[in-house]
Amino acid sequence: MKVIYTDKSQIIASKVAENLGAPLGEVKLSRFPDNEIYLRADGLDDQTVIVSSLPDAESIVELLLLIDACEGSEVTLVIPYMAYARQDKRFNAGEPISIRAIAAAISRGVHRIITVNIHEPEVLKYFSVPAENISIAPAIGDYLDGTWIENPLILAPDDGAWAFAQGVASAHGWDCDHLDKTRLSGVEVKIKEKNLNVAGRHVVIVDDIISTGGTLATAAQMLVAEGAESISAACVHGVFSGGGYARLVTAGFSSVASSDTIERGCSLISAAPAIAEALRR
Numbered sequence: 001m002k003v004i005y006t007d008k009s010q011i012i013a014s015k016v017a018e019n020l021g022a023p024l025g026e027v028k029l030s031r032f033p034d035n036e037i038y039l040r041a042d043g044l045d046d047q048t049v050i051v052s053s054l055p056d057a058e059s060i061v062e063l064l065l066l067i068d069a070c071e072g073s074e075v076t077l078v079i080p081y082m083a084y085a086r087q088d089k090r091f092n093a094g095e096p097i098s099i100r101a102i103a104a105a106i107s108r109g110v111h112r113i114i115t116v117n118i119h120e121p122e123v124l125k126y127f128s129v130p131a132e133n134i135s136i137a138p139a140i141g142d143y144l145d146g147t148w149i150e151n152p153l154i155l156a157p158d159d160g161a162w163a164f165a166q167g168v169a170s171a172h173g174w175d176c177d178h179l180d181k182t183r184l185s186g187v188e189v190k191i192k193e194k195n196l197n198v199a200g201r202h203v204v205i206v207d208d209i210i211s212t213g214g215t216l217a218t219a220a221q222m223l224v225a226e227g228a229e230s231i232s233a234a235c236v237h238g239v240f241s242g243g244g245y246a247r248l249v250t251a252g253f254s255s256v257a258s259s260d261t262i263e264r265g266c267s268l269i270s271a272a273p274a275i276a277e278a279l280r281r
């Protein structure tokens with residue numbers, strides 16, 4: 001079995017290979033004069049693991065080409081970060097169900113798919129091959145356990161992230177609660193007042209994804225007003241669009257950590273051990 005990767009997933013793919021004890025293949029990538037992607041995967045095996053986060057449209061095209069290049073090999077596709085997963089229904093007439101379109105396209109030529117904390121696991125039904133979603137909530141808990149943050153209160157920004165927050169807190173016996181969020185627009189959210197008794201507590205807000213940072217920045221305002229000692233953030237997918245990371249720093253977060261499903265300077269948690277474990281099953 002060989003592990004290969006698309007360009008933006010080289011680091012996580014290397015760690016998956018290391019955890020599996022499998023060789024890492026080489027994928028040569030360049031551009032045609034008109035900027036189209038050229039790639040070549042050398043020395044393919046009978047079984048191939050492709051590790052490919054999809055943070056942008058280019059990565060999706062690159063993945064489609066890589067799957068096609070693997071013809072003749074049994075491909076397990078690992079998608080640490082699945083873009084377009086939040087447009088999982090037709091909110092207004094005339095819109096696509098984006099995740100359905102992308103899932104259908106990348107299922108062709110693949111034997112099995114593994115995703116990591118996909119926004120809504122229900123969407124796995126749009127893949128036409130067996131698909132499984134894993135959660136790295138325990139890895140986030142273990143990471144927090146090794147930081148300076150003593151006895152944190154783990155907080156989900158909405159009830160959708162409540163089970164995830166419990167997955168972070170449970171093995172360590174930490175307190176855990178959730179806020180109630182209403183989304184007003186792509187960048188604006190409203191968080192309902194809630195008496196949480198955060199005075200003097202180190203609060204860690206955890207979420208599957210930080211995109212613009214709007215959700216967490218709004219939550220922080222309320223927590224500061226209620227006397228939290230410190231506020232930190234930890235998430236699986238650090239998208240940080242439109243200055244999202246800086247927005248959190250400005251909002252007073254003491255620390256912000258994400259996983260390596262999207263490779264960032266603050267990728268302090270690795271999803272690779274959990275991915276390797278799922279691949280071994």
Ligand code: R5P
Nearest residue numbers: 207209210211212213214215
């Ligand atoms: C929404 O349900 C997700 O779990 C996140 O809370 C949301 O996508 C974060 O987006 P933003 O950082 O733009 O507020």
